[in-house]
Amino acid sequence: MFTIDKYVVAESLDQAYELNQNRRNVIIGGMLWLKMGRKKIGTAIDLSNLNLNKIEEDDDSFKIGAMCSLRDVENHLGLNSYFNNMLSKSVEHIVGVQMRNLATVGGSIYSRFGFSDILTALLSLDSYVELHKGGIVPLCKFIDMPYDNDILVRIIINKDGRSSCYKSHRMSSSDFPVLACAVSNKGNEWYVSVGARPGKAVIKQFTLSEKPSNEEIDKVVLDINQTMTFGTNMRGNAKYRRLLADVLIKRNIEEIIGGNDAD
Amino acid sequence: MQIKLWINNKEFNDDIAPDMLLLDLIRSKGFLSVKRGCETSNCGLCTVMLDNKTVLSCSTLAVRANEKHVTTIEGLEKEALEFGGFLADEGAEQCGFCSPGFIMNVLAMKNELKNPSEEEIKKYLEGNLCRCTGYMGQLRAIKKYLSRVKEGSYENS
Helix, strand or coil: CCEEEEEEECCCHHHHHHHHCCCCCEEECCCHHHHCCCCEEEEEEECCCCCCCCEEECCCEEEEECCCEHHHHHHCHHHHHHCCCHHHHHHCCCCCHHHHCCCEHHHHHHHCCCCCHHHHHHHCCCEEEEECCCEEEEHHHHCCCCCCCCCEEEEEEECCCCEEEEEEEECCCCCCEEEEEEEEEECCEEEEEEECCCCCCEEEEEECCCCCCHHHHHHHHHHHHHHCCCCCECCECHHHHHHHHHHHHHHHHHHHHCCCCCC | CEEEEEECCEEEEEECCCCCEHHHHHHHCCCCCCCCCCCCCCCCCCEEEECCEEEEHHHCEHHHHCCCEEECHHHHHHHHHHHHHHHHHCCCCCCCCCHHHHHHHHHHHHHHCCCCCHHHHHHHCCCCCCCCCCCHHHHHHHHHHHHHHHCCCCCCC
């Protein structure tokens, strides 16, 4: 369990940013993962009062405040209808409702956990993170940036008309995923994101037909298998993960082609 | 840190350490239904409502309940008794250790979902682990309880 010397509910992002420059200080999201560690935290910085618990939708995009819970994303009608329940499917087996009422989107995405379902899902969409100092950065870039002392303020998802689909494999429901996979498609462009490899999610883009043939799908699967790194941990070995990746990618593509009727 | 919160509508003012967990604060006030089961945010035994949303009190800092209302099963005695009767009738309780957290989440589900299917019930209660019953008795009890709620036998809170 961690310890906290001081707790500050930040009154502004600037104040939170200032506090966050000290190495001992930490931004507290849902604090679920932090609690599992033994960090000796100087000042715990709480962003709860900065109005970051809202999901805003306009004609071009969704903006998800960093303090929105995974449950907020799961239940948001606009997100569910635009992305065909893809984001809710990505979070629905994360432990339970009580946990998802606490876990924050900002905490999940900033931390770039290898096991993250929502990171895998968002990576397949036209997603960006808004950083307090760093500005707006594409998620596919942010994911490889070093952990620094900036503050993740919002997640932005552009409404670019992609179809998308998410699947994960778990040894038991509510456990961490053994493998997570999201596929999205716009016209001839296909985006395949694979997470819990067990490393953090990576994305690869393919140009295929709008309705790819079995041969085209096989090529994608082979390419992912040859170019992505898969590893071994207590939930499964690399070979098993490769087999799972084949199946989940195929099922996601087929579901998108079939108009998301399956499941 | 000075905080003010309400547990089951009773006001408490306290000076607490910033890293005190809500679970420990609630138990220190005598609400002993709230149990520490796994301590890894997985079992659901410590479930309470914080401003009407279920949360894991083992994974919530007490300072985050400042100016908020906490509800434990002690504050929902009537509903807990009603649903508890169904659990008993179905033989769905053995040691009973997980029941308070489980019942809290069942009551939250009753308020949030309208006519949930079996799949929806399972999904909603996935975060409540029980190591004795095998869940089937619980599921029977929930279905019977919800159909009685639907018939209007009980007030919907």
